[in-house]
Amino acid sequence: MMLPSDLIAAVYFQKDSPMKAVLCKHYGSPSDLVVEDVPSLKAGFEQVVIAVHACGVNFADTLIIQGKYQIKPAMPFSPGGEVSGIIKEVGAGVTRFKPGDRVIAVTTWGGFAEEAAADAARTIHLPEGMNFNTASALVLTYGTSHHALKDRAELKSGETLLVLGAAGGVGLAAIEVGKVIGARVIAAASSDEKLAFCSEHGANEVINYAREDLRGRIRELTGGRGVDVVYDPVGGDYSEPALRSMAWRGRFLVVGFAAGRIPNIPLNLPFIKGSSVVGVLWGAFTHLEPQRNEESLQELLTWVKQGKLKPYIAATYPLERAADALHNLMNRSVKGKIVLTTGR
Numbered sequence: 001m002m003l004p005s006d007l008i009a010a011v012y013f014q015k016d017s018p019m020k021a022v023l024c025k026h027y028g029s030p031s032d033l034v035v036e037d038v039p040s041l042k043a044g045f046e047q048v049v050i051a052v053h054a055c056g057v058n059f060a061d062t063l064i065i066q067g068k069y070q071i072k073p074a075m076p077f078s079p080g081g082e083v084s085g086i087i088k089e090v091g092a093g094v095t096r097f098k099p100g101d102r103v104i105a106v107t108t109w110g111g112f113a114e115e116a117a118a119d120a121a122r123t124i125h126l127p128e129g130m131n132f133n134t135a136s137a138l139v140l141t142y143g144t145s146h147h148a149l150k151d152r153a154e155l156k157s158g159e160t161l162l163v164l165g166a167a168g169g170v171g172l173a174a175i176e177v178g179k180v181i182g183a184r185v186i187a188a189a190s191s192d193e194k195l196a197f198c199s200e201h202g203a204n205e206v207i208n209y210a211r212e213d214l215r216g217r218i219r220e221l222t223g224g225r226g227v228d229v230v231y232d233p234v235g236g237d238y239s240e241p242a243l244r245s246m247a248w249r250g251r252f253l254v255v256g257f258a259a260g261r262i263p264n265i266p267l268n269l270p271f272i273k274g275s276s277v278v279g280v281l282w283g284a285f286t287h288l289e290p291q292r293n294e295e296s297l298q299e300l301l302t303w304v305k306q307g308k309l310k311p312y313i314a315a316t317y318p319l320e321r322a323a324d325a326l327h328n329l330m331n332r333s334v335k336g337k338i339v340l341t342t343g344r
Contacts, residue, residue: 100248175198
């Protein structure tokens with residue numbers, strides 16, 4: 001008698017056939033990506049091959065195809081750093097997974113395809129009842145925010161958290177994670193529409209930094225005390241005024257540079273505030289501290305199951321429309337997360 005997982009494997013994986021993949025053959029814009037048939041993957045040592053059902057779309061994907069990301073895969077490659085799906089094959093040394101298992105995995109690249117290879121150490125079982133789209137929208141944004149706020153900033157209940165770029169994927173995740181921890185959350189974004197969306201996801205107060213003075217509003221909202229933690233995935237013109245608005249012993253989290261410019265920060269600012277500037281490189285964390293990363297993801301999955309976190313998917317696109325998804329993300333017209341689906 002076949003078990004359910006064996007039946008799934010028999011249906012999906014009867015033979016090794018070509019798969020479709022979104023390929024970056026040279027650095028450029030999303031329009032330069034192509035969709036082609038490529039050979040099916042084989043699992044390497046301590047790897048799994050996943051039949052991808054859904055893949056989260058993230059800002060890092062827009063950077064990696066332009067050659068602006070800190071990691072530069074050999075050409076051609078597929079972008080896509082987080083996937084959900086069903087294990088097709090396990091490599092030597094893998095004992096926790098078998099073909100047919102439903103999983104979530106961090107891949108860094110390679111996810112915009114019908115199959116993706118992932119390290120077993122960066123793969124976890126998908127909880128019963130969670131769908132593939134939700135799972136693929138969870139790992140990177142919520143994983144980054146959980147690592148940033150709980151591990152790197154050690155955010156505490158009752159502290160004040162300022163989230164820049166708050167309507168984006170990692171921004172919304174930071175709002176929700178901050179609220180679960182018990183912080184007072186101030187969301188900053190570039191439009192009233194985006195800020196209304198942030199309020200719906202739990203922000204206590206909001207700042208429109210396109211028309212309001214960021215420092216002045218922070219001073220007003222905190223009674224002149226400043227904020228305990230700044231979550232900054234934006235960079236550009238907003239980092240320095242946010243750092244100047246820190247409370248004593250504040251922690252400034254460097255998460256990314258979506259604005260496109262890496263700011264030059266005067267080092268006297270953390271000196272006079274007694275504050276810390278803390279780097280958050282979640283991808284490296286998943287590689288270098290896999291056990292702690294798994295513990296972090298398991299806590300996030302528990303919070304989702306308890307209804308404390310509700311990943312918001314703004315849109316889903318088929319694999320063939322990956323360029324449209326990336327263009328929309330680069331234009332900052334997206335509130336929440338975009339997911340690519342393979343149609344499995």
